[in-house]
Amino acid sequence: MTEERAWHLQAIGVVRSEIKERKQMPPLGAPAAIEIFPEFVPGLWRLDKHTHIWVLAWLHGAGRDLLQVVPRGVRAEEPDALHGVFAVRSPVRPNPIGLTATRIVRIEGARIEVARLDFIDGTPVVDLKPYFVSRDLIFSAANVQIGRPASRESLREALLEQALNFHGEHCPELALGVRLLEHFRWEVLAGADPDGLRVAAPWERGCLLDALMGMTRASPGRGTLSLAVGHRVRFEFKGAAYEYRLREREEHGAAAVFAAPDEALFELAISATQ
Numbered sequence: 001m002t003e004e005r006a007w008h009l010q011a012i013g014v015v016r017s018e019i020k021e022r023k024q025m026p027p028l029g030a031p032a033a034i035e036i037f038p039e040f041v042p043g044l045w046r047l048d049k050h051t052h053i054w055v056l057a058w059l060h061g062a063g064r065d066l067l068q069v070v071p072r073g074v075r076a077e078e079p080d081a082l083h084g085v086f087a088v089r090s091p092v093r094p095n096p097i098g099l100t101a102t103r104i105v106r107i108e109g110a111r112i113e114v115a116r117l118d119f120i121d122g123t124p125v126v127d128l129k130p131y132f133v134s135r136d137l138i139f140s141a142a143n144v145q146i147g148r149p150a151s152r153e154s155l156r157e158a159l160l161e162q163a164l165n166f167h168g169e170h171c172p173e174l175a176l177g178v179r180l181l182e183h184f185r186w187e188v189l190a191g192a193d194p195d196g197l198r199v200a201a202p203w204e205r206g207c208l209l210d211a212l213m214g215m216t217r218a219s220p221g222r223g224t225l226s227l228a229v230g231h232r233v234r235f236e237f238k239g240a241a242y243e244y245r246l247r248e249r250e251e252h253g254a255a256a257v258f259a260a261p262d263e264a265l266f267e268l269a270i271s272a273t274q
């Protein structure tokens with residue numbers, strides 16, 4: 001019996017995006033559409049049972065000859081800069097398959113509009129699969145952070161996405177949660193992802209609590225989330241407590257929370273923990 005080691009793939013469709021070059025692609029992708037070729041359209045039947053899909057694409061422009069790379073956000077001179085391609089999401093790999101989960105905005109005939117896709121215009125799509133919450137959502141999964149966010153804005157964008165993925169609604173309290181963790185991570189921790197962070201937040205502010213859970217994966221059962229009394233959020237990390245006292249706000253929308261200066265939203269007090 002011969003062992004086959006190469007196979008033939010065929011594109012089932014193509015990405016349509018405003019983003020024409022990889023250099024212009026925002027870290028989390030951009031709104032896009034997938035145009036399915038006519039002969040594969042029957043395969044979309046009942047896709048509307050799902051809110052999210054996995055999109056597998058063939059990243060035809062990517063190199064296939066490297067097994068180790070320096071990931072985005074990591075400086076090449078750092079001692080642990082090199083990573084194996086199977087340990088990162090770099091498009092450079094022996095089989096340049098891109099894999100992204102995204103929300104379906106609309107399905108119209110052969111065209112699927114999606115909320116975000118990090119594939120440029122013209123990228124061949126090789127497969128679609130439904131995102132199954134019962135199998136694909138692993139709430140207890142954890143990563144060691146690779147690299148640092150490039151800016152406070154890109155950190156905010158990443159945190160907002162995580163908060164939205166958990167809470168499902170873009171509301172002012174979610175925006176406040178993003179602002180708190182963004183401030184803590186950017187101003188206090190210089191961009192680091194705090195491994196072992198403990199969070200305390202007020203029970204009566206459910207949207208804020210949801211946002212913090214989505215971004216930190218803190219949970220009561222693991223002892224990393226507790227309920228606070230009063231309008232304050234507390235982060236405990238490496239022997240210090242960072243207490244954000246929340247100010248009363250007059251504004252009504254999430255956009256106003258994102259536009260407000262830090263001091264209009266909260267006041268930070270730092271103390272040592274026992």
Ligand SMILES: [Zn+2]
Pocket residue numbers: 167169170171172173174207
């Ligand atoms: Zn909400």
